[in-house]
Amino acid sequence: MPKTVKPNKDRRDRSLDDALASSFPASDPVSMTSTSIPATDHDAHIPKGRAKKSKPYKLYGASGGGSMIVEAAFGFTKLPVEFVDVPWTDTGWNSKALKKLNPLGQVPTLIMPDGKVMTESAAIILHLADTVPGFELVPGLNHPDRAQFLHWLVFLVAAVYPTFTFGDDTKRWVGADEKHGAGKALRETTEEHRKKLWRHVEKQIDGPWFLGPTMTALDLYMWPMTFWRPGRDWFEKECPKLFKIGTVVKAHPVCKKVAARNKL
Numbered sequence: 001m002p003k004t005v006k007p008n009k010d011r012r013d014r015s016l017d018d019a020l021a022s023s024f025p026a027s028d029p030v031s032m033t034s035t036s037i038p039a040t041d042h043d044a045h046i047p048k049g050r051a052k053k054s055k056p057y058k059l060y061g062a063s064g065g066g067s068m069i070v071e072a073a074f075g076f077t078k079l080p081v082e083f084v085d086v087p088w089t090d091t092g093w094n095s096k097a098l099k100k101l102n103p104l105g106q107v108p109t110l111i112m113p114d115g116k117v118m119t120e121s122a123a124i125i126l127h128l129a130d131t132v133p134g135f136e137l138v139p140g141l142n143h144p145d146r147a148q149f150l151h152w153l154v155f156l157v158a159a160v161y162p163t164f165t166f167g168d169d170t171k172r173w174v175g176a177d178e179k180h181g182a183g184k185a186l187r188e189t190t191e192e193h194r195k196k197l198w199r200h201v202e203k204q205i206d207g208p209w210f211l212g213p214t215m216t217a218l219d220l221y222m223w224p225m226t227f228w229r230p231g232r233d234w235f236e237k238e239c240p241k242l243f244k245i246g247t248v249v250k251a252h253p254v255c256k257k258v259a260a261r262n263k264l
């Protein structure tokens with residue numbers, strides 16, 4: 001699993017408070033929860049008076065992992081969701097908790113109200129946008145940022161995320177050659193590759209958020225991802241815009257709740 005790096009409280013810069021006061025747009029959780037987003041949109045077809053309480057989603061996650069991105073995204077909705085915390089020692093191909101649900105043994109793994117399984121953070125986030133009217137973390141179909149949002153969402157999960165998959169537990173991939181240094185080499189090359197990817201992103205974005213003036217789900221990824229390897233110091237020096245996004249998102253009330261539930 002991507003090792004989290006303990007946040008350094010002293011590093012919280014002064015402009016963070018200004019950012020907090022000004023930059024959470026309509027996605028501010030207070031305004032989100034005060035709108036009339038129905039708790040159970042999937043029950044919309046049930047005639048009034050016969051509406052029954054919808055079954056909750058069930059989200060399998062691990063503390064500090066990418067499941068927190070999805071948990072935070074759920075925090076911007078009123079959808080009912082239950083959490084199952086999987087110990088890191090029980091993730092991966094031999095996971096007892098996840099084996100029957102997701103053979104990869106990865107989190108997030110989501111059980112839908114109808115019992116079907118959904119994995120892949122990007123798919124789950126797009127599903128939330130499909131399900132929750134007014135979900136503002138995903139630019140809508142005709143929004144001018146839609147194409148860039150999709151571009152970066154898939155980039156994060158298809159280009160960046162696998163560098164952890166291959167670098168975290170190198171024995172899985174190099175087998176007996178681990179003894180001969182292949183694991184170390186794989187770790188190093190995936191780390192270097194990831195740094196290149198992040199530098200590329202940093203050059204492409206203007207800030208203050210990933211897509212500019214408005215917070216989107218891409219910013220949620222920057223929360224855990226800027227705390228994972230290569231770590232906070234590296235991001236602060238090499239990718240200050242991404243570093244800042246991670247810092248501000250971490251302080252968002254929704255993410256604070258998620259962090260507390262994850263005992264971070």
Ligand SMILES: N[C@@H](CCC(=O)N[C@@H](CS)C(=O)NCC(=O)O)C(=O)O
Nearest residue numbers: 065066091092106107108120121157
């Ligand atoms: N493509 C997946 C990646 C999920 C993933 O790699 N999760 C990590 C935790 S951050 C995991 O479960 N690692 C355990 C493993 O692969 O064995 C997504 O976007 O949801």
